Amino acid sequence: MTDSQTLPTLPSEGAFVDRLTRIAGGVMITLGVLWAIEAYRWLGLTFFGQQLLAAAWGLSLFIGFLRYRVRRGEKGPPPLYDWISALVGLATMVWVMVDYERLSEEYGDRTTEALVIGCIAVVLSIEAIRRTAGYAFFSVVLFFIVYALFADKVGGDFKGLTVYWDALATDLGLDAGAALGLPLKISVEVVLVFIFFGQLLVGSGGGQFFIDLAMAMVGHRRGGAAKISVVASAFFGSISGSAISNVASTGVITIPLMRHAGYSGVNAGAIESVASTGGQFMPPIMGAAAFLMSEILEIPYTDIVIAAIVPALLYYFAVFVMVDRVAAKDNVGQVAEELPRLRTVLLEGGHFLLPFVMLLYALFWLWSEPQQAAMYAAGVVVVLGFLRSYRGARMTVSRLIASFGGAGLVMVELVFVVVGAGWVMFILNSTGLGEGFTLFLLKQAGESLFLLLLIAAFASIILGMGMPTGAVYLLLAAMIAPAISEAGVAPISAHMFILYFGMMSMITPPVALCAFTAASLTGEDPMRTAMRSMMFAWVAYVIPFLFAYSPTLLLQGEWIATVIDITTACVGVCFISTAFVGYAARPMNGAARVFLAVAGFAAMLPATLAPWVVFVNAGGFALGALYIAQDMMANRRAARERITPPAM
Numbered sequence: 270m271t272d273s274q275t276l277p278t279l280p281s282e283g284a285f286v287d288r289l290t291r292i293a294g295g296v297m298i299t300l301g302v303l304w305a306i307e308a309y310r311w312l313g314l315t316f317f318g319q320q321l322l323a324a325a326w327g328l329s330l331f332i333g334f335l336r337y338r339v340r341r342g343e344k345g346p347p348p349l350y351d352w353i354s355a356l357v358g359l360a361t362m363v364w365v366m367v368d369y370e371r372l373s374e375e376y377g378d379r380t381t382e383a384l385v386i387g388c389i390a391v392v393l394s395i396e397a398i399r400r401t402a403g404y405a406f407f408s409v410v411l412f413f414i415v416y417a418l419f420a421d422k423v424g425g426d427f428k429g430l431t432v433y434w435d436a437l438a439t440d441l442g443l444d445a446g447a448a449l450g451l452p453l454k455i456s457v458e459v460v461l462v463f464i465f466f467g468q469l470l471v472g473s474g475g476g477q478f479f480i481d482l483a484m485a486m487v488g489h490r491r492g493g494a495a496k497i498s499v500v501a502s503a504f505f506g507s508i509s510g511s512a513i514s515n516v517a518s519t520g521v522i523t524i525p526l527m528r529h530a531g532y533s534g535v536n537a538g539a540i541e542s543v544a545s546t547g548g549q550f551m552p553p554i555m556g557a558a559a560f561l562m563s564e565i566l567e568i569p570y571t572d573i574v575i576a577a578i579v580p581a582l583l584y585y586f587a588v589f590v591m592v593d594r595v596a597a598k599d600n601v602g603q604v605a606e607e608l609p610r611l612r613t614v615l616l617e618g619g620h621f622l623l624p625f626v627m628l629l630y631a632l633f634w635l636w637s638e639p640q641q642a643a644m645y646a647a648g649v650v651v652v653l654g655f656l657r658s659y660r661g662a663r664m665t666v667s668r669l670i671a672s673f674g675g676a677g678l679v680m681v682e683l684v685f686v687v688v689g690a691g692w693v694m695f696i697l698n699s700t701g702l703g704e705g706f707t708l709f710l711l712k713q714a715g716e717s718l719f720l721l722l723l724i725a726a727f728a729s730i731i732l733g734m735g736m737p738t739g740a741v742y743l744l745l746a747a748m749i750a751p752a753i754s755e756a757g758v759a760p761i762s763a764h765m766f767i768l769y770f771g772m773m774s775m776i777t778p779p780v781a782l783c784a785f786t787a788a789s790l791t792g793e794d795p796m797r798t799a800m801r802s803m804m805f806a807w808v809a810y811v812i813p814f815l816f817a818y819s820p821t822l823l824l825q826g827e828w829i830a831t832v833i834d835i836t837t838a839c840v841g842v843c844f845i846s847t848a849f850v851g852y853a854a855r856p857m858n859g860a861a862r863v864f865l866a867v868a869g870f871a872a873m874l875p876a877t878l879a880p881w882v883v884f885v886n887a888g889g890f891a892l893g894a895l896y897i898a899q900d901m902m903a904n905r906r907a908a909r910e911r912i913t914p915p916a917m
Contacts, residue, residue, distance in 0.1 A: 286347060290332045294677015295670070297328045301461040305640040318458070319373070319449045320366045325457045326448065327362025329684040330393055331355045332677070337400035358393045361386055365443065376443045384435055387442030394448070398689050401682045405735025405780065409744065410689040413696045414441075420700040426709040429700030440695065447695035452687035452743055455564050456680075460557045462643040464679050468672040469647055470621065473654030474662030478618035479504040480522060481660075485611040492596025493608075494530035495540050498523035499588050502544035503551050512738065512775050515545035516786045524790050531601040535794075538787035539801035543588055546775045546783050546806065549738055550768060551581045553629060557683065558742040560639060562764050565746055570639045571632050576761055576823040579835055580769070580812050583822075583842055587808035590846040598852035618659040624649045683739060690743035697747050710752035721756050722817055725749050726770045726810075733774030735782060741771040753817070762820050766813040773809055776802035804849055808842055811873075819875035826877065834875045837886045841873020844893040853897055854904035861896070868893035 303309070304321050334355035335347050347355075365372060365386060376383035395414075399407040417437055420429025441447050470476065480501045487496035502519050520541045527537035549558060552574045559577070563570040595601070624646040631642035654664025697703035710728075714721030729749055733741040745767040753763035775783035781799035788795040803810075816822040821834040848866035851857045857865070871889025876882050 291674030330358030844869030
């Protein structure tokens with residue numbers, strides 16, 4: 270017998286709870302949108318940003334306890350204790366919101382009122398983190414809270430300052446540097462608007478348009494089904510903000526297409542998981558990480574977008590080459606189903622490209638803040654959605670209202686992720702653990718930058734396993750990035766480095782959530798799918814080392830050197846991807862694969878590393894090109910011999 274059966278419940282149906290939580294989510298999004306357009310200034314009012322954050326926190330507690338059960342998968346109406354938790358959490362945060370100015374002035378005195386608020390906020394939010402974000406992130410947050418209480422008793426580099434439990438509870442609940450700090454601020458003030466934009470786009474038929482666009486662009490080519498997955502997931506992943514949800518949404522379409530076309534279940538699952546993961550660092554949106562990075566580094570969001578372009582394109586170029594080689598090796602042709610015509614798709618749904626044009630125009634020409642640019646783009650979606658339909662989908666008043674509620678529900682998990690991340694960052698700073706961990710990493714690496722990067726890459730993957738995207742980046746930004754920057758790597762390179770390796774935790778065993786989600790759709794072994802995913806995403810394990818040494822791949826530096834490094838990187842990616850698959854113009858033996866891979870690595874080394882590297886580049890390019898050329902000629906000779914009958 271479950272807990273929900275032993276305790277009395279309020280008379281409630283699932284439809285009522287769903288409607289109630291969607292209304293609460295809609296209120297959260299409405300507050301965020303009003304803040305983004307600075308509506309309070311029109312009314313001559315003044316608010317603290319923390320008041321908005323407290324409202325979002327309280328509404329998330331209300332939604333979280335009503336929609337997420339104690340045990341995952343548990344059905345039925347919320348039990349009474351969940352109703353009580355939801356209402357107490359909401360009331361507590363409304364209390365903070367209404368009286369924040371006074372509380373912010375008095376909480377430093379550790380009043381009973383502040384302690385009560387802090388204890389309620391911490392206890393309820395820890396449980397909400399467990400329910401929404403999963404046990405991995407819950408364990409991380411709980412570890413740091415426990416560490417803070419015993420930091421002064423830990424020895425070595427990790428010894429911290431003394432923290433008392435009442436002060437910790439109060440700070441975690443009310444301090445503007447903890448939960449009500451930067452992570453929650455960026456999520457509620459910026460990311461919320463982009464999530465709302467994505468919901469509007471999907472609600473007006475934009476999600477289907479991008480899938481159709483991918484099908485029309487590449488479906489008729491060799492291995493078209495997999496190429497559809499790559500292109501569609503790149504489009505959709507950038508908007509969705511979650512690699513796992515991207516797999517779950519696009520994968521139900523692309524994976525059956527790939528299986529039907531002839532790809533194995535393992536390859537189909539791996540391709541979808543890798544393509545979806547890449548959406549998190551695909552400009553112009555890049556999920557939540559780019560906005561957080563912009564604030565932490567204190568540089569414009571547009572600088573992050575520009576820096577991310579080349580690595581993201583190299584990532585997808587590598588995946589594209591590999592799926593093409595797999596298709597050639599396994600004799601996978603184009604998609605058998607009738608495909609939409611590109612002209613028809615663009616004529617019927619081309620208006621969905623205009624919001625992105627507006628987004629880029631506002632960011633790069635008007636120099637608007639990201640949230641303002643997203644509001645402009647959202648406005649374009651709404652107007653065009655009412656004027657035009659796509660495959661029967663059109664924006665209506667009911668869909669517009671539903672987009673508010675849907676976006677609010679999406680925000681809930683993110684809110685608890687950044688609340689927990691805010692606590693972790695606060696503890697790292699207040700106890701001195703962050704500085705201690707930086708010194709520890711530098712000590713382990715000695716004078717070797719490569720060893721430091723290797724340790725940082727491994728630590729980033731391990732720390733990121735099982736955690737949501739936003740939490741991965743924030744945790745690594747606080748613990749790993751400072752050590753890399755301290756070693757002389759440019760800050761933007763250091764943060765892009767940890768972003769890439771943090772995201773690789775999504776497909777790297779033993780906890781590869783994205784690959785495991787794809788495996789659940791294919792019915793294949795999750796570990797085999799994860800291992801195959803690593804092969805398809807090999808470039809994401811290599812490129813970060815290159816731009817850590819030479820930021821030209823982040824478009825930082827002289828344009829001539831940048832063009833050269835991008836060109837050699839593309840050549841190297843092509844050679845190595847071909848070697849991994851083991852098929853050029855014909856099957857390759859082990860020695861040939863090693864030869865081509867070595868040539869590829871030699872070709873892709875940044876020329877700016879050292880004066881002599883340019884000769885290594887030239888040698889790698891020449892050897893790789895020579896092998897490909899002779900392989901193609903040998904294949905043509907073999908084909909002619911098969912066609913020409915032997916002489917009598």
